[in-house]
Amino acid sequence: MDTTTIALYGAGLLVLAFGVAYSALILLSPRPIPTRPSEQVYRSRASPSKPLPLPSLFDEPSVDLTVVIPAYNETERLPAMLESTVAHLQSYSQPQQSGTAKSTSTSTSNAIGTNGSSTTRTRAPPPKRTYEILIVDDGSSDSTSSFALTLSQSHTFAKSEIRVVTLQKNLGKGGAVRHGMLHGRGRRLLMVDADGASRFEDLEGLWDALDGVEEKQRKEGREDRGCVAVGSRAHLVKTEAVVKRSFIRNFLMFSLHLILRIVGVGSIRDTQCGFKLFTRPAAQSIFPAQHLTTWIFDVELLLLATQMGIPVEEVPIEWHEVEGSKLNVMIDSLGMLRDLLVLRGNMIFGRWGGKVGKGSTTATATGGGGGGKKKRV
Numbered sequence: 001m002d003t004t005t006i007a008l009y010g011a012g013l014l015v016l017a018f019g020v021a022y023s024a025l026i027l028l029s030p031r032p033i034p035t036r037p038s039e040q041v042y043r044s045r046a047s048p049s050k051p052l053p054l055p056s057l058f059d060e061p062s063v064d065l066t067v068v069i070p071a072y073n074e075t076e077r078l079p080a081m082l083e084s085t086v087a088h089l090q091s092y093s094q095p096q097q098s099g100t101a102k103s104t105s106t107s108t109s110n111a112i113g114t115n116g117s118s119t120t121r122t123r124a125p126p127p128k129r130t131y132e133i134l135i136v137d138d139g140s141s142d143s144t145s146s147f148a149l150t151l152s153q154s155h156t157f158a159k160s161e162i163r164v165v166t167l168q169k170n171l172g173k174g175g176a177v178r179h180g181m182l183h184g185r186g187r188r189l190l191m192v193d194a195d196g197a198s199r200f201e202d203l204e205g206l207w208d209a210l211d212g213v214e215e216k217q218r219k220e221g222r223e224d225r226g227c228v229a230v231g232s233r234a235h236l237v238k239t240e241a242v243v244k245r246s247f248i249r250n251f252l253m254f255s256l257h258l259i260l261r262i263v264g265v266g267s268i269r270d271t272q273c274g275f276k277l278f279t280r281p282a283a284q285s286i287f288p289a290q291h292l293t294t295w296i297f298d299v300e301l302l303l304l305a306t307q308m309g310i311p312v313e314e315v316p317i318e319w320h321e322v323e324g325s326k327l328n329v330m331i332d333s334l335g336m337l338r339d340l341l342v343l344r345g346n347m348i349f350g351r352w353g354g355k356v357g358k359g360s361t362t363a364t365a366t367g368g369g370g371g372g373k374k375k376r377v
Contacts, residue, residue: 025345028338030291033175040183042134042163045152054165054183057287061280063161065089065131066186070176072138074194075147077322081196082151085133086160088200092129132161135194136180139170173274174290174297181278181287189283193274195322198231202317206231206277209313214279217311226282228305230268231275231317259340268314271298275317282310289354291346296339303343307353 041051055062067085071078137145145166152162165183167176177191188210192198206229213227276298278286285308292300305312346352 021345022349025342025349025351028342029346029351030293030342033171033178033291033293035179036168039165039167039179042165042183043149044161044163045158048149048153054163055185057182057184057280057284059185061187062185063130063132064187065129066180066184066189067131067133068177068180068184068189068191069133069135069194070138070173070180070191071135071140071144071148071194072170072173072176073140073142074144075142077195078135078144078148079151081194082133082162083156084196085192085200086157088203089129089131089133090159092204132163132185134180134184135162135164136176137164137166138173138176139167172293172297173295174300175293177297178287178290178293181283184283187280188277189280190277191274197319197322198273198275199318202231202275202315203277205229205315205317206275206313209315210277210279213311213313224281225308225310226279226285227311227313228279228282228286228302229277229313229315230270230302231273231319232268232270232314233273233317233319234269234314235316259337268302268312270314271302273317273319274298276301285310285354289352291352292339292343294335294339296336296343299340300343303347304354307347 038051040054042054043049043051067089069078069081135148137148145164148162148164151157152160152164165179167179171179181189181191188207190203190206192200209229210227213229214223217223217225217227272295282305286301286304289304290297290300302312304310343352
């Protein structure tokens, strides 16, 4: 067999291997995320029986903050989480009482930039801030939606705008978060888990971090790019919150971090913390381009931000383990590995991803992963 024949056989095998890999990638890739008419409405304290149409992320913002809470069978953990959330939000949304002296106390927050550097900022007394809470029932098999609506009508939450959206089928946490983000009214949008594991007061650390990035972007004329702040538990690695976890959970956690360094988000030490804050321009660019709805969707969000040149700040927060997790460590870890390979493969082949740029940012505003009408951000 001469050299030419060997080269042709080799080329043929490479083409075959590429075809098999690409076909497997298409088969393993999730289909576009569906959005049904019944999922484009919400109920609230003001309209408990008549569903009202949801706004679009591409509308002008009408509140300072949208809090998106993905909920799947969360009737037990939701009340306590909502109470702590609203208690903090109301302290930041009510003007100071007349006749009382303004507080001169300040607090500090630490932010870890994408380059690993740490900055400390001093926080002023709480400002007046408007907000909404968007609870997205991810196709629960219990009464999460009606329970959340009942909570919204209670005296405890009378001053809060709580909207309840019900997905017909369970998509996964990532699908519920994406749906909420695509219909938020906030100038900034926060995703937070329904279990209350993250201390909600640490929102202010994330808020300060975005303030710093936006100030820098304004000076550079790049304010349309947006930015992201992610809560981080990396500083808790040697504390009881992590040490008391089982060996297998910690082993899988460190293995995941190693893989994440390989796929391109190694600069973020904690990608999976369910406490992330987005400016509206960043959300408009990232969430329409999201495809994964499973546990690893956080990684896709951060990879998209990196690809689009959107700054990501990592901010230490307090966190504690809460019983009732829906995560099956072994099965879901294998699913995460599969989804990471699918994610990276689609980005390498250019099937997934997005671009952002000053004055020319566009993003898909429909529920699917591809196609649809495009609107200017």
